Amino acid sequence: MKTIFLNEKELLALLASWCETFDVYAPNDGKGEDAACSVIGWGKIASKEEFYGVLPDKIAKGVHKTSIKPFFFPQPETLVTFTSDNKPCAPLANTVGQKRLILGVRPCDARSVMLNAMPYRDDPYYQANQNKTVLVGVGCNEKAITCFCEKTGGSPLGTDGLDILITTLGTGFALEALTNQGDELLGSQGAALDEALLAEFTKRRESFAADAQKANSTPSLKGKDLMSLYQSKIWQDLSQSCINCGACTFLCPTCYCFDIQDEAIRKDKGSSNACACGTGGCACDAPSVRRIRYWDSCMFPLFTKHASGHNPRGTKEHRVRNRFMHKLKYFPDRFGALSCVGCGRCIRECPVNIDIREVMTTLLAVD
Amino acid sequence: MNNVNDIITQELRAFASSLLESGEVSAFLGFAHGSLPMTTRPFVAKTPEDAQKLVWNSFCVLNLANYLPALLKSIEPPRGPKDPPPEGPLPKAGVIATGCWSRNIVVQTQENQVDRSRLVIAGVSSRGMVDRKKVLKALDGKEITKIEEKDHDLIVEADGAIKELNRWSVTRDNCQSCVHSSAVVFDHWIGPKLDDRQAPNRFKQIEDIEKMTADERWAWFSKEIETCIRCYACRNACPLCYCETCFVDDSNPQWVGKSIEKADAAIFHLLRAFHCAGRCTDCGACESACPMGIRMRLLTKKLEKDVFELFGDEAGMDASKPLTMTTYKLEDPQGFIFEPKHGQKKE
Ligand code: SF4
Ligand code: SF4
Numbered sequence: 001m002k003t004i005f006l007n008e009k010e011l012l013a014l015l016a017s018w019c020e021t022f023d024v025y026a027p028n029d030g031k032g033e034d035a036a037c038s039v040i041g042w043g044k045i046a047s048k049e050e051f052y053g054v055l056p057d058k059i060a061k062g063v064h065k066t067s068i069k070p071f072f073f074p075q076p077e078t079l080v081t082f083t084s085d086n087k088p089c090a091p092l093a094n095t096v097g098q099k100r101l102i103l104g105v106r107p108c109d110a111r112s113v114m115l116n117a118m119p120y121r122d123d124p125y126y127q128a129n130q131n132k133t134v135l136v137g138v139g140c141n142e143k144a145i146t147c148f149c150e151k152t153g154g155s156p157l158g159t160d161g162l163d164i165l166i167t168t169l170g171t172g173f174a175l176e177a178l179t180n181q182g183d184e185l186l187g188s189q190g191a192a193l194d195e196a197l198l199a200e201f202t203k204r205r206e207s208f209a210a211d212a213q214k215a216n217s218t219p220s221l222k223g224k225d226l227m228s229l230y231q232s233k234i235w236q237d238l239s240q241s242c243i244n245c246g247a248c249t250f251l252c253p254t255c256y257c258f259d260i261q262d263e264a265i266r267k268d269k270g271s272s273n274a275c276a277c278g279t280g281g282c283a284c285d286a287p288s289v290r291r292i293r294y295w296d297s298c299m300f301p302l303f304t305k306h307a308s309g310h311n312p313r314g315t316k317e318h319r320v321r322n323r324f325m326h327k328l329k330y331f332p333d334r335f336g337a338l339s340c341v342g343c344g345r346c347i348r349e350c351p352v353n354i355d356i357r358e359v360m361t362t363l364l365a366v367d
Numbered sequence: 368m369n370n371v372n373d374i375i376t377q378e379l380r381a382f383a384s385s386l387l388e389s390g391e392v393s394a395f396l397g398f399a400h401g402s403l404p405m406t407t408r409p410f411v412a413k414t415p416e417d418a419q420k421l422v423w424n425s426f427c428v429l430n431l432a433n434y435l436p437a438l439l440k441s442i443e444p445p446r447g448p449k450d451p452p453p454e455g456p457l458p459k460a461g462v463i464a465t466g467c468w469s470r471n472i473v474v475q476t477q478e479n480q481v482d483r484s485r486l487v488i489a490g491v492s493s494r495g496m497v498d499r500k501k502v503l504k505a506l507d508g509k510e511i512t513k514i515e516e517k518d519h520d521l522i523v524e525a526d527g528a529i530k531e532l533n534r535w536s537v538t539r540d541n542c543q544s545c546v547h548s549s550a551v552v553f554d555h556w557i558g559p560k561l562d563d564r565q566a567p568n569r570f571k572q573i574e575d576i577e578k579m580t581a582d583e584r585w586a587w588f589s590k591e592i593e594t595c596i597r598c599y600a601c602r603n604a605c606p607l608c609y610c611e612t613c614f615v616d617d618s619n620p621q622w623v624g625k626s627i628e629k630a631d632a633a634i635f636h637l638l639r640a641f642h643c644a645g646r647c648t649d650c651g652a653c654e655s656a657c658p659m660g661i662r663m664r665l666l667t668k669k670l671e672k673d674v675f676e677l678f679g680d681e682a683g684m685d686a687s688k689p690l691t692m693t694t695y696k697l698e699d700p701q702g703f704i705f706e707p708k709h710g711q712k713k714e
């Protein structure tokens with residue numbers, strides 16, 4: 001895999017050239033206009049001015065308000081549609097559509113895509129969404145006060161989940177290809193790093209890796225008997241102020257719980273063509289149904305509620321415990337890594353300021 | 368010299384700890400410091416030592432009334448679902464309350480959610496709470512690393528630069544249009560008792576929207592809720608929302624779809640707002656809790672205006688009167704039923 005050096009002008013030209021083959025997305029303030037993929041806080045870009053905003057030295061520090069999770073785990077995702085006359089309906093929405101490329105992705109967010117792909121490894125929807133998406137990351141020159149990626153196994157220069165990582169280097173930018181796809185995209189652009197730049201690049205990489213390894217609390221958390229805390233009073237104290245909203249889990253890039261429902265298709269949901277399911281491609285106008293997968297949250301009262309009415313996570317205390325134990329105990333037990341990338345969104349937006357860093361400290365204090 | 372917040376904080380700690388010390392209350396509900404600038408945490412003090420963690424500042428944006436029903440329940444002696452309540456009075460809880468929170472407590476007593484005799488209310492005059500989104504905007508979205516509050520100014524540190532902001536200029540919209548800023552029911556007073564602010568035109572925001580054509584209004588509403596992620600922080604921060612099963616969770620019948628598509632989000636917001644008609648005190652907790660900066664409070668403010676103009680009522684001002692929507696009078700206006708477009712006019 002190559003690493004190349006580009007100046008600002010060359011980099012902007014390269015980004016613009018990608019628009020020819022991809023739908024290119026980047027952080028914005030609103031809702032993507034695009035019917036095929038409407039992600040809050042990420043929109044399609046095309047103009048040169050917009051590209052400035054995603055350069056590593058221009059982009060706002062820390063993470064963008066919303067994560068890239070909905071590109072892979074849309075809210076809602078149509079799993080299948082069917083009609084009252086039993087005719088086969090439109091093909092799965094996610095098997096069609098243009099390849100897309102997301103710019104301005106922080107290392108923590110990219111890592112979340114890789115982590116979520118573990119429980120979704122056999123999920124055709126997630127996999128299809130992942131297969132049609134290229135992630136181009138920007139390294140973090142500075143951390144926000146809510147950033148703690150290193151504690152969770154990541155790093156401000158982390159490469160997990162990315163196809164290309166762009167970082168500032170010397171008077172320009174280093175572009176590091178991390179997958180074959182990334183390598184191809186860089187093509188024959190730019191020059192390889194010269195000796196001095198290569199030395200700086202390697203040194204920086206090594207020092208970040210060493211810092212990240214030191215700060216990573218995954219091994220120590222995994223060494224603790226966290227189940228001994230299952231009945232502890234800490235959950236009661238922690239959950240007292242929680243209002244059980246979904247702000248934390250919905251903004252979290254690594255929360256991936258869902259529920260499924262069938263819905264009669266309403267005309268307003270689709271495009272303006274005759275196809276009622278809105279996926280396009282078919283021309284039926286029979287009453288139809290879509291089966292959607294939509295976000296659920298362990299904070300919500302319906303989460304894990306049984307048909308009998310019983311809910312094993314029926315109280316606020318149980319819900320809060322589930323959120324943290326899932327991220328810091330159950331997921332690591334099954335998949336090795338924490339289900340948290342340290343992006344800090346949940347800390348930033350929690351209306352009652354529940355801070356996962358403090359929870360980690362509490363858990364680490366156990367014998 | 369101590370500023371107002373320090374005075375209130377000191378008095379609050381002393382009062383809460385004396386109540387806890389004497390055993391008059393088993394718990395005292397207030398706010399503690401948060402881990403980030405401009406955040407606070409609703410906090411229940413159970414001992415006089417805990418009470419020293421209580422704080423008062425301009426970032427106490429949630430409505431404490433929201434916690435009272437569950438808090439009162441949690442301090443009752445444990446008993447099985449079929450056991451009768453214990454003899455004698457149940458333990459009490461203390462709480463600090465501004466104008467709007469105290470009015471929500473009144474609504475909760477009117478709706479039998481809270482037993483007033485089990486509360487010790489520490490009344491306070493609110494000087495308006497700060498909208499952290501306005502502060503962020505005033506600093507061009509820079510990350511705020513530190514904030515120091517003076518009586519009339521905020522000293523904000525963002526990305527190394529220091530900026531002084533006039534505190535009132537960044538208070539919340541609901542606080543700027545508030546006319547009942549001091550607690551209306553209380554057992555004890557904390558800090559200076561200030562005259563209620565007289566907002567020059569409390570319904571200005573709503574009048575501006577009313578002036579729009581129907582199409583413009585729809586466009587405004589659609590844009591406003593466009594980025595709603597349906598996290599329900601607005602609903603859950605609200606002391607009026609206590610149904611066992613919320614309409615959004617009902618599946619039989621299913622009132623509203625589950626996605627964040629426009630139709631679903633719109634129905635959620637409209638229904639939520641209407642459930643608050645005649646009960647909302649414009650405390651602004653919903654808007655402050657929203658992670659996406661949606662101003663859903665404008666919907667409930669419109670209902671507040673209608674209830675005020677049509678029936679002359681303001682929620683939570685008088686516990687002895689029934690709530691507006693639970694009663695009727697023969698002379699109640701009804702023109703709006705037959706002529707919807709005149710609905711805004713007073714008969
Ligand atoms: S958490 Fe780490 S990777 Fe994410 S934005 Fe902050 S510094 Fe960058
Ligand atoms: S739990 Fe919080 S810090 Fe961790 S990934 Fe989710 S939002 Fe980010």
Ligand code: SF4
Pocket residue numbers: 430471604605606607643646647648649650651652653654664667
């Ligand atoms: S609707 Fe909003 S403003 Fe009204 S009482 Fe509820 S939280 Fe307060």
Ligand code: SF4
Pocket residue numbers: 594595596597598599600601602656657658659660661663
């Ligand atoms: S708090 Fe904001 S984002 Fe969440 S449901 Fe309410 S309006 Fe939507």
